[in-house]
Amino acid sequence: MPLTVRRARAHYNASGARDAHLHRDGAGVDMETGAKKGRVLATIAWTMLGLAGIGDVRAQTIEQGLLQLEWGDPARPAPGKARLAPRFNAHLVKDDGSRIALDAAQARLAAGDLYVLANRRVAVSFALQGRVMSSAPMIQAIVPADRVTQSAPAHPANARVMAAAPVGGNTRWVTLMCKFSDIGTEQKTKAFFDSQYGDAVGQLGHYWREVSYDKINLSGSSAYGWFALPQPRSHYVTKENGEDKADLRKLFADCGAAADATVDFNSVQGVNMMFNGDLDGYAWGGGSCAPLEGKTNLCTRVTWNPPWSFSNLAPLAHEMGHGYGLPHSNNSDGDDDTYDNPWDVMSDGWANAVSDATYGTRPKHINIFQRHRLNWVDAPRQQVIALGDLSTRDIALDYAHLPASGNVQMLVLSLSPQADPYATIVYILEARKRQGTYENALAGDAVIIHKVERSGTAYSVDADVPAANRANNEGSMFKVGERWVTPEGSHVVTVKTQTATGFVLTVGPLRIMSSPLPALVRPASVSSPSTPIQAVAPANRNAIRAKPPARCGAVHLGNVRAAVCAQRER
Template structure:
């Protein structure tokens, strides 16, 4: 299978079982298997980037008889287009044979939804935005299950503390998710239970594999849920936050899992949290985001660290975070791409400018946090389509403000641009050259008087002014100039001229036609 440094090596037993199931007849033709797609993201404990292990992603096809087939995440992303939109859904997976012999491994060729017809089928809109997944709305009831290993006595927090995390006051998860979703979801009825005694010590759940600790997430969920089952009514529960009284494998995990709950096999949104995660709301909200099907975001520095975009709790949960004496680091908001993924951005809040529409447009872009905005809060710039529609690049603009319970520690008030590619990953754009390691720098914040042009030089964006509710933004086509390079155009009184075309060899994605300068002035660093 394709190598992926950020993915756990699938257990050999799962591969063998999958190979026998799919390829037992010896045919080289593609084999199609249906089941539930289980995605689980692993996030390491906070540490300096140079000492932090990479993010993890496990992708598993769980068949109707309970067989677990490990999927290579790289193959799965390519095969599904938007793999994340299919999280926790019934899918059909087509495999093709690779290699020969008993241990030959199937390669993931295609993944498509196979669930109820009312759920949206894979599609790409005018912006190249994948809209395969059903939105998340209404009451999403979570329960906390606090479970302790049989060889660890500590109980770091009380049941009352865990229940209070779901509260609806500012700085609690119930309040946070209502605010972030514009009231589309709530956590009504969520509560906590435990501590429950697990039947085994920690080393029965966390073992050494190839010299690294690996948590058995399935066993942890099965045993924790079984211990809680006599006490907890799981009817109507959509999510389960498990809190463990010892470290797992250096990671907190979020996604989905299945277990027998109240005598019925159920597959809720699921998180696995060691003490460093559940004593802070920011990482807990991050894992719940994975439970809702959200992937990571990133920045544009090109390294392998996905935790360097502090404009989204689904990337950097720790930088520019507010802190609370009771709940530690508080979660900042998710970006507009993530909100849109879950169906929380109404049509009136989104302005899509299709590829080929190069008319100059001035837009009042309202701050992303405003619940009753009357102007767009998300501008989508569609770019030229690629042969693979799921790999098509587009850009989004959103306005962020340092304010409120969760966002008062942001780097500043600015328009933030995200480049969306790589099958749905949103990268914050940084105009500095080279881009910063963490995108809480001036290069990632576009402010009045600053201009950005797309790397393909098809569009430019100018931040005209700050308004009471956001920013005034002008979007236009790239000016085409012949006869050599013109001097940089400067701001005139009350008007900012569009940028001239870049000369060959100049850096792409710059704020002005000259590297290192912004609108005719030295760039801020």
């Protein structure tokens, strides 16, 4: 993609966000109403695509509509069995209800951070037919065509924050219990599904309040059913290239239609569908549209859950996270398995998890960057260490789960800027503690370091070589006395002490003195966590892939860890 496209796209994202027509905490969206509100904004999108330098805009194919993302997550594999690969679908839902399938790889590149645009109105520029040798049109750019309240002040050094739409307040979900016409089993009762939304410890209402620092609640959420689907399972789950494939649109349309007379879909922000049979080996989460409430297309957050998913709150919370627009997290072992980071329910929800006699496996928290995506980390709890900052300071990093922390909970290390702001690579540090209703089975108390790459995926850093298959190893937990150096050598982090509320870190530049090891400077005071996230500078991806400098071996002695040695790149 031309650099001018990326710059113009970032400029458009920063150009303004005031009143959201499709706010993330809004109820179901009527596509017809959204179309009227989006026409003026489409003119802005058209103009920005012209400024992007992609050629004669009048000759391009530019479509607008709702960006719909669907994540498919496989069941936990049996011992000794391989896990199925995740699935991912992206569609543009036009105002007339028709859908355009988007190539996932192209869409990620064209949008910069595709996930912050989930369930929002966008404009998509396609290449002219004949310019590319493909049956599907090449995506050149995706920009928002709505206006949103930003989750942080816009800054060109942190493009993924510019486009973010916060989630807050009441997010009422409804459960629709639907059974296939050829399967009579009803695994759980309505009372069970109602209780899942409760505010008691171990229930989803309590979980999402805790994870969001009380920024959202599920008040008014309730269950309905069981409803009978008009068709057998084979009508909804068919074979494609030898594999089961669930027709998610049919499932939502028929399950929603069965409940339409009972449920007021205009007042809900999400729909959890529970089916009494397996789907295609996956549970799904994201967004979808269906003809409900007399509308041609009512669009909202949706999850599709087979029995193994709704019997455990961890996968159900995972799919709801996708409904909120959260992507997967990952570890840094370089394989294709995204479910190997047990520090985030949006990756490995099964390992290092607490069990519940009623609700199965409980969900762990999401990582601090995922919280920030949804605007749940207040600015005073964020601190950025800018590139070129020569100060050495102590920083109190409080545990991420603490709801009323007065210290930093999200520490960002800024690296070298890039001309393309969406090429940003930053390192984000958080502190985690093995305690509480949802986190009592974590691997330990430690500082966890996340590398945030293009498209907004967070990879936990592992100092072991090779990186472990699952990030519950010692190499992924940075503890007292251990030191870590950013790939460019621009920042050195030492875990100085553990406190009752977290850790104290010493952070400063790399200093090469008479010894090959960077000096550890211990200043007297703890810094004030006053710098918000908008100052993050982009990083040089190529530099990270480059051969490690000669000091690498020396830095990786004893308790000292250097990411240029230890981190394995995808």
